[in-house]
Amino acid sequence: MSAPPLRALPVGELRQRSSTKWRRYPENVLPLFVAETDYALAPEITRVLTRAVELGDTGYTPPHPGVAEAFSAFSARRFGWEVDPTAVRWTGDVMMGVVEILRRVIAPGDGVIVMPPVYPPFFDTVEEAAGVPVRVPLTRHEAGWAVDLDGVETALAAGARAVLLCSPHNPTGTVHPRAVLEALADIAERHGATVISDEIHAPLTYDRDAFTPFLAAGEGARRVGYAVTSASKTFNLAGLKCAVMVAGGPAQGEVLQSLPWEVEWRTGLFGALANVAAYAPESDAWLDSLLAALTESRALLGGLLAEHLPRARWLPPEAGFLAWVDVSDYGWGEDPASLIVREADVALHHGPYFGTEGAGHVRINFACGPEVLTEAMARIGALARS
Known part of the structure; x- marks a missing residue:
């Protein structure tokens, strides 16, 4: 029904x-x-936040707020994507996560591919990480929009060191097919580049079977990739500050573990509570x-x-x-x-x-x-x- x-x-x-x-x-x-x-908020989120206010539970976010485990269970349930909770760290929002990863995988002045038309903070985030945005626009065809894989290959061959992917894409609402994600991962691996996939709109895919998380698009994607996402867009929680960063493989896991402890401390307690409630089966x-x-x-x-x-x-x-x-x-x-x-x-x-x-x-x-x-x-x- x-x-x-x-x-x-x-x-x-x-x-x-x-x-x-x-x-x-x-x-x-x-x-x-x-x-x-x-x-209105999902009832489970309202319940959890209301109880926190009643308790005066407005202190610091704990070292293990349950966000990684909740996200892992949600991903398995909604996307069929098995995520090891130990591969997950959390921070204040998606763009915070993106910039912190970029700071670890590029050198100042390196090119980072962005795919306009795209979420405006992508350009600012690359610059905040001391990178240089390299524009590889989406291509337009009758059926929709697509990643310009040839353009990505050319830009990486010319020296760009990372790709900032929006998946699903904002503002076009494009859901990139699995084959495109696999090809993107292959191109990045050939050039020793990193792919960071912003997947904040993923739970809002109308045909759930159409969405493939980048890190679920094969071993190549896991070797080059990170995912950064949050319940904030779907569940209207942007003001509460919580997002997750997911490592594709052991090398990426080491990068996430190397981030300063302050990166996790930027997570709001209400954001963590609300994200856990959003990812719960009750929601x-x-x-x-x-x-x-x-x-x-x-x-x-x-x-x-x-x-x-x-x-x-x-x-x-x-x-x-x-x-x-x-x-x-x-x-x-x-x-x-x-x-x-x-x-x-x-x-x-x-x-x-x-x-x-x-x-x-x-x-x-x-x-x-x-x-x-x-x-x-x-x-x-x-x-x-x-």
Whole structure:
């Protein structure tokens, strides 16, 4: 039996939140920009955090908060991926984990491949680690987006030392096929390079069988790779600060063990508690209901785009709740989101932030109630007709 879809909280209640999504803009603006969701927390997370507040359990994160074991069990259950808990360390968020690994596997000035259009902090993270971003854009074809394996090979042959993979990809929602991941691992191994895979959107893959964790894509991937992920995107926990770093093999495990103890201390206690609760079997039904809600919302967005922005071009994402939409035919300039928030009171994410490939694009967060999405698209449609 399919899970019943979650229902978003009422907008009046959501506006009482103090997070970025609801405080960045005035109340006349509908916020569909940052990747926060509009649903109540999974009951197990609410229970655990409520009890912690009742106990005054707000001290330091313990040396063994149970995150590794919970993540291992979740990965086996949801992805069929067996993860040794001893290969897992934790930190404050995914980008913290990425930058700390990069600092260990590259030298200052080394090139790190990024694949735009891509999550904007990828560029900043590489620079924070003293690396130089090397752009190898995704290729676009009729069926979707794909890793440019030839471009990766060329960049590694020219001296790049690492690949920063977004899997599933943000903002396109692409789920990279296993064969592509295997080929990427082979290329990296030939050139003695490292692959770091950001898999924060993985639990939100609509066809669960389609997603392959990078480290489950064969021995080659395990020899060159790391995965960094968190329950934060799926379960709306970004403010609580907890992510995991997973080593592909013994050499990568040594790298993770060599990280300063402060890397783990950056993990918030509430983040650890919430991630353990999110990864628990008790939260599986909630996750299934979230996916059902997002499936409905994705379909609704498709219909609304056809109605209000018929010249827009997009491909429904294979994972996540973010839609990458090309509205360049409307003549709204390189950064349409700036015009849309100013003239239509709808906040979308700025396409150019994701790289030059984002000119004329917007990213739309559809993890909201149907009435919010409908009103937002009607406002943008009115702007298009004006």
